[in-house]
Amino acid sequence: MTDNSRIGEVLSTLDKELPQALDRLMEFLRIPSVSTDPAYRGEVRRAADWLCAELIGLGFEASVRDTPGHPMVVAHSQRGDRRPLLFYGHYDVQPVDPLELWQNPPFEPLIEDTPQGKVIRARGASDDKGQLMTFVEAFRAWKTVHGRLPSDLVLLFEGEEESGSPSLRPFLRENAEELRAGMAMICDTGLYADGRPAITTQLRGLYGEEIVIRAADRDLHSGSFGGLAANPIQVLVNVLSTVKDSSGHITLPGFYDGVEELSDALRADWAALGFDASEFLSRVGLKQPIGEQSRTGLEMVWNRPTFEINGITGGYTGEGFKTVLPAEARAKVSFRLTGTQDPKRIRDTFRAHVRAAVPQDCTVEFHGHGASPASRMDISDPAFAAAKTALSDEWDREAAYIGAGGSIPIAGDFKEILGMDSMLIGFGRDDDRIHSPNEKYDLQSFAKGARSWARILAALG
Amino acid sequence: MTDNSRIGEVLSTLDKELPQALDRLMEFLRIPSVSTDPAYRGEVRRAADWLCAELIGLGFEASVRDTPGHPMVVAHSQRGDRRPLLFYGHYDVQPVDPLELWQNPPFEPLIEDTPQGKVIRARGASDDKGQLMTFVEAFRAWKTVHGRLPSDLVLLFEGEEESGSPSLRPFLRENAEELRAGMAMICDTGLYADGRPAITTQLRGLYGEEIVIRAADRDLHSGSFGGLAANPIQVLVNVLSTVKDSSGHITLPGFYDGVEELSDALRADWAALGFDASEFLSRVGLKQPIGEQSRTGLEMVWNRPTFEINGITGGYTGEGFKTVLPAEARAKVSFRLTGTQDPKRIRDTFRAHVRAAVPQDCTVEFHGHGASPASRMDISDPAFAAAKTALSDEWDREAAYIGAGGSIPIAGDFKEILGMDSMLIGFGRDDDRIHSPNEKYDLQSFAKGARSWARILAALG
Numbered sequence: 001m002t003d004n005s006r007i008g009e010v011l012s013t014l015d016k017e018l019p020q021a022l023d024r025l026m027e028f029l030r031i032p033s034v035s036t037d038p039a040y041r042g043e044v045r046r047a048a049d050w051l052c053a054e055l056i057g058l059g060f061e062a063s064v065r066d067t068p069g070h071p072m073v074v075a076h077s078q079r080g081d082r083r084p085l086l087f088y089g090h091y092d093v094q095p096v097d098p099l100e101l102w103q104n105p106p107f108e109p110l111i112e113d114t115p116q117g118k119v120i121r122a123r124g125a126s127d128d129k130g131q132l133m134t135f136v137e138a139f140r141a142w143k144t145v146h147g148r149l150p151s152d153l154v155l156l157f158e159g160e161e162e163s164g165s166p167s168l169r170p171f172l173r174e175n176a177e178e179l180r181a182g183m184a185m186i187c188d189t190g191l192y193a194d195g196r197p198a199i200t201t202q203l204r205g206l207y208g209e210e211i212v213i214r215a216a217d218r219d220l221h222s223g224s225f226g227g228l229a230a231n232p233i234q235v236l237v238n239v240l241s242t243v244k245d246s247s248g249h250i251t252l253p254g255f256y257d258g259v260e261e262l263s264d265a266l267r268a269d270w271a272a273l274g275f276d277a278s279e280f281l282s283r284v285g286l287k288q289p290i291g292e293q294s295r296t297g298l299e300m301v302w303n304r305p306t307f308e309i310n311g312i313t314g315g316y317t318g319e320g321f322k323t324v325l326p327a328e329a330r331a332k333v334s335f336r337l338t339g340t341q342d343p344k345r346i347r348d349t350f351r352a353h354v355r356a357a358v359p360q361d362c363t364v365e366f367h368g369h370g371a372s373p374a375s376r377m378d379i380s381d382p383a384f385a386a387a388k389t390a391l392s393d394e395w396d397r398e399a400a401y402i403g404a405g406g407s408i409p410i411a412g413d414f415k416e417i418l419g420m421d422s423m424l425i426g427f428g429r430d431d432d433r434i435h436s437p438n439e440k441y442d443l444q445s446f447a448k449g450a451r452s453w454a455r456i457l458a459a460l461g
Numbered sequence: 462m463t464d465n466s467r468i469g470e471v472l473s474t475l476d477k478e479l480p481q482a483l484d485r486l487m488e489f490l491r492i493p494s495v496s497t498d499p500a501y502r503g504e505v506r507r508a509a510d511w512l513c514a515e516l517i518g519l520g521f522e523a524s525v526r527d528t529p530g531h532p533m534v535v536a537h538s539q540r541g542d543r544r545p546l547l548f549y550g551h552y553d554v555q556p557v558d559p560l561e562l563w564q565n566p567p568f569e570p571l572i573e574d575t576p577q578g579k580v581i582r583a584r585g586a587s588d589d590k591g592q593l594m595t596f597v598e599a600f601r602a603w604k605t606v607h608g609r610l611p612s613d614l615v616l617l618f619e620g621e622e623e624s625g626s627p628s629l630r631p632f633l634r635e636n637a638e639e640l641r642a643g644m645a646m647i648c649d650t651g652l653y654a655d656g657r658p659a660i661t662t663q664l665r666g667l668y669g670e671e672i673v674i675r676a677a678d679r680d681l682h683s684g685s686f687g688g689l690a691a692n693p694i695q696v697l698v699n700v701l702s703t704v705k706d707s708s709g710h711i712t713l714p715g716f717y718d719g720v721e722e723l724s725d726a727l728r729a730d731w732a733a734l735g736f737d738a739s740e741f742l743s744r745v746g747l748k749q750p751i752g753e754q755s756r757t758g759l760e761m762v763w764n765r766p767t768f769e770i771n772g773i774t775g776g777y778t779g780e781g782f783k784t785v786l787p788a789e790a791r792a793k794v795s796f797r798l799t800g801t802q803d804p805k806r807i808r809d810t811f812r813a814h815v816r817a818a819v820p821q822d823c824t825v826e827f828h829g830h831g832a833s834p835a836s837r838m839d840i841s842d843p844a845f846a847a848a849k850t851a852l853s854d855e856w857d858r859e860a861a862y863i864g865a866g867g868s869i870p871i872a873g874d875f876k877e878i879l880g881m882d883s884m885l886i887g888f889g890r891d892d893d894r895i896h897s898p899n900e901k902y903d904l905q906s907f908a909k910g911a912r913s914w915a916r917i918l919a920a921l922g
Contacts, residue, residue, distance in 0.1 A: 035781075036779075036780060036781025036782060036783065037779065037780050037781060038780060039780075094783060095777070095779060095781070095783055097777070097779065098680075101679075163781050163782065164782065204684070206784070208782055208784070210782070215746075215747065216745040216746050216747050217745055217746030218562075218745055218746075218894065218897050218898065218899075219559075219896065219897040219898070220745060220896075220897065221867065221895055221896040221897070222767070222769045222771060222795060222797065222866075223665065223797065223865065223866045223867025223868060224762065224866055224867060224891060224895075225745070225762070225866070226762070226767040226769045226797050226866060227709070227752050227753075227761040227762055227765055227766075227767035227797070227866070228738060228741075228742065228750050228751065228752060228758060228761050228762050229742060229745065229747055229750075229751065230747060230749075230751050231769055231770060233770040233771075233772075233773050234701070234705070234769070234770055236698075237697075237698040237701045237702050237770065237773070238702045240695070240698045240702075241695075241698050241699045241701075241702035241703075242702075244695070248688070277689060280689070281689065281690060281822075284677040284678055284679060284681060284686070284690065285676075285677050285678030285679075286676065286677050286690055286691060286822045287821065287822055288691075288820070288821045288822045289689050289690075290689065290690065290691050290820065290822070291688050291689060292688075297689060300688040300689050301685065301686070301687070301688050301689050304688055305688075306683070306687040306688040308683045308687045308692055308695070308784075308786060309692060309694040309695055309698065309775075309776065310683060310694075310776050310777055310782070310783060310784055310785050310786070310787075311694075311775065311776035311777040311778045311783070311785070311787075312694050312698070312773055312774065312775050312776060312778070312790065313773065313774050313775075313778040314770075314772065314773050314774075315770065315771050315772035315773060315793070316556070316558070316771055316772040316793060317772045317773070317774040317791070317793070318497075318498065318556060318558065319497060319498050319499060319500075320496075320497025320498060320556070320624050320830075321497060321624065321625065321669050321671070321771070321793060321795075321830045321831075322497065322555060322556055322771060322772065322793075322896065323667070323669065323769070323771055323795050323868075323896065324771050324772070324896055324897070325769060325771070326771075326772070329773065330778070332776070332777060332778070332782060332783075334683060334782075334784050336683065336684065336687050336688070359749070359751065360748065360749045361742075361747045361748055361749045361751070369781075369782045370782075404684070405684045405685055405686075405687060405688070406682065406684025406685060407684060407784075430685060433679065434682055434685075435680065435681075435682040435783065435784065435785055436679050436680040436681065436682070436785070437679065437680070438679075
């Protein structure tokens with residue numbers, strides 16, 4: 001009963017202070033902290049400074065810490081003897097193009113009434129500024145009501161998550177003593193499809209590659225050279241067409257080494273979620289799952305590896321027509337990985353496959369992007385059960401253990417470098433349009449997200 | 462001797478007035494008349510107006526004639542009873558991108574000293590403003606010296622050649638009586654590789670197509686949808702990889718219907734030109750002819766059809782990385798045609814081939830561009846021999862009958878609509894970088910080009 005009354009007052013404070021919490025989030029969302037584009041470097045730092053100032057205002061010992069890339073924000077509540085909890089989020093956001101498809105400017109957030117309730121619309125609303133602020137508001141309410149937090153906390157907020165986190169692993173290594181905690185809490189995932197609270201216990205890995213194929217030393221006229229000179233776009237499309245066969249099976253030798261089948265228990269749990277792939281696709285104007293037809297929809301997005309072409313460009317792409325043989329063509333591709341697939345080995349295999357397909361008169365250049373294996377959590381740790389109960393209480397329905405098709409390499413990095421497990425809890429929804437125009441975060445996700453963390457802090461404290 | 466003295470004075474006038482002729486060409490080149498890009502519509506008209514004013518200044522009855530697209534410039538020397546000669550050129554130019562590869566701004570022409578002699582560097586210098594002005598300067602010199610031209614002339618200068626000439630055929634039909642002439646002179650081709658004067662007697666046809674593949678109604682995150690949702694870039698590269706096999710053979714059913722083998726006579730003539738494909742490619746940083754290895758290099762570029770991807774775009778192509786499944790992907794492709802290949806039949810076959818490869822959840826949209834068959838001239842007409850002699854006299858070496866890999870559909874249109882043959886004579890060179898950054902036209906081409914036309918006028922007059 002003491003615990004119940006302690007948390008009750010925190011929750012009612014969160015409810016009462018929601019308008020102010022939203023104002024803070026809006027201020028944060030107005031900073032265009034696009035980490036992948038060097039033009040936004042100053043804005044990324046401004047977001048770090050803003051966050052650091054917020055945390056200092058809450059009584060944290062916080063600082064912006066330089067890296068060779070974008071900075072980290074690190075904060076400590078108090079330094080006690082106990083093994084603290086670490087909270088991780090990221091303050092950088094995805095690029096916004098195509099800009100013309102946004103209904104409001106991506107960095108001018110607004111609260112919008114929709115048939116499904118109020119939403120916060122802006123780049124980063126869901127991924128990950130809105131989620132990150134659910135932590136901060138939960139901390140604030142605990143401090144307001146009780147003067148201190150129920151656990152010692154270490155906070156680590158990075159600014160390179162959307163660009164492959166190049167500085168993260170060195171930073172974890174160099175600051176291992178300071179950052180090591182009992183468990184990491186990561187808020188960068190979602191509710192299950194129908195709004196059911198969930199703890200994500202497995203994530204796909206990611207390995208990306210930009211490929212540049214070059215042929216002649218200039219663009220050529222297809223009238224003068226067509227039929228005789230190598231066309232780098234043709235070379236590129238030929239090789240990209242051979243990575244997957246028509247059944248969605250990836251043809252690189254040894255690619256499936258380390259891919260694991262689901263346990264019977266998890267297979268049954270996932271089946272109980274009642275996922276309908278066609279219904280899921282219909283929300284984005286599609287009907288028909290492509291790929292490995294022998295797999296269930298959830299297996300395909302959570303437990304099977306994929307190859308995707310994320311971008312391609314070459315030759316004349318403007319208005320009208322230009323009968324050119326271009327000097328170069330480029331593609332950005334990525335693999336999602338599962339089980340213990342080794343991203344570095346797959347990178348070597350993929351590069352060799354491309355090199356073998358490039359004719360004598362062409363050259364190929366690779367620019368690697370990320371190389372993180374998949375993660376799978378040990379859910380026998382009692383903290384998982386405690387957090388699951390806290391989530392079930394807040395949302396008034398049974399929380400689920402789920403997978404995620406996206407890649408949050410930080411969980412693997414925490415395990416490997418700091419020896420600690422991660423608990424992935426988030427409040428995003430499938431229709432949040434993260435990485436797309438018109439990203440949004442449900443107001444309910446934000447409000448109940450903060451309440452959820454307040455409860456989890458109490459449960460693990 | 463009378464003829465010789467008549468032409469002698471014209472040629473010496475051309476030599477003396479070359480600086481003024483260059484000033485006029487520079488003024489013309491400064492007008493960015495890019496016909497494929499609607500943003501330049503006003504500039505295209507400005508080029509037409511400039512040209513019309515020049516011709517009126519020379520005593521032509523000239524006017525700018527509206528079409529649904531860019532205007533035509535039409536002019537008459539005098540209206541006599543004789544069958545006049547028609548002169549055709551185009552005053553529009555190719556787009557200039559990638560702009561950053563130009564050493565001087567493309568519409569700020571300059572005369573440059575190079576190891577191979579002086580060149581005029583600007584977009585359109587060779588294709589086709591410089592060539593068009595060789596006509597105009599030849600007319601001017603004849604008028605200056607003799608007060609009148611040796612033949613009645615009709616001039617037709619269009620502004621849509623680089624964008625598929627959509628208005629040309631209707632214009633020819635509507636103005637057939639006014640435009641019909643004994644023979645058309647077209648200046649939009651080149652000297653043979655080593656600077657040998659040449660009359661082009663066959664041209665490849667062209668059929669182009671922009672393909673747009675669409676899947677989801679928005680860009681998707683490859684973490685959430687990868688493996689399940691159709692990726693339009695993958696669909697596009699898969700289909701584009703199937704049009705040509707590894708030996709360069711185009712796989713569309715019936716594609717080679719109408720392709721003609723060379724006559725023995727022409728095969729021998731072309732062999733005598735001593736074309737070395739590897740040497741030709743080495744000038745643009747390449748070594749190895751691709752495509753049909755059983756064909757000679759000249760056959761491949763002059764007498765064999767091709768398929769080329771001229772542009773491709775889809776997904777994220779900016780700095781850094783974005784793990785997106787895009788909503789759409791686009792490509793611009795073109796076929797060069799020979800013999801009596803039917804562009805409309807090939808269009809139907811190609812579109813059917815693409816449609817058959819597009820999965821259920823995707824749509825495809827086509828935007829056709831040009832559909833002109835190949836052209837082959839009847840060189841038994843004595844005017845060909847007369848022009849060949851005039852060219853041989855001017856350049857002091859035997860002129861050759863050659864082919865061209867590019868497409869000048871106007872020759873076919875003149876034949877079909879006005880019932881007249883065309884004589885294709887031009888002074889461009891293979892290293893003119895037409896359609897590429899840093900286009901140039903040799904000063905010698907310009908000066909001797911005008912002299913050549915002055916002689917041809919005398920020979921045919």
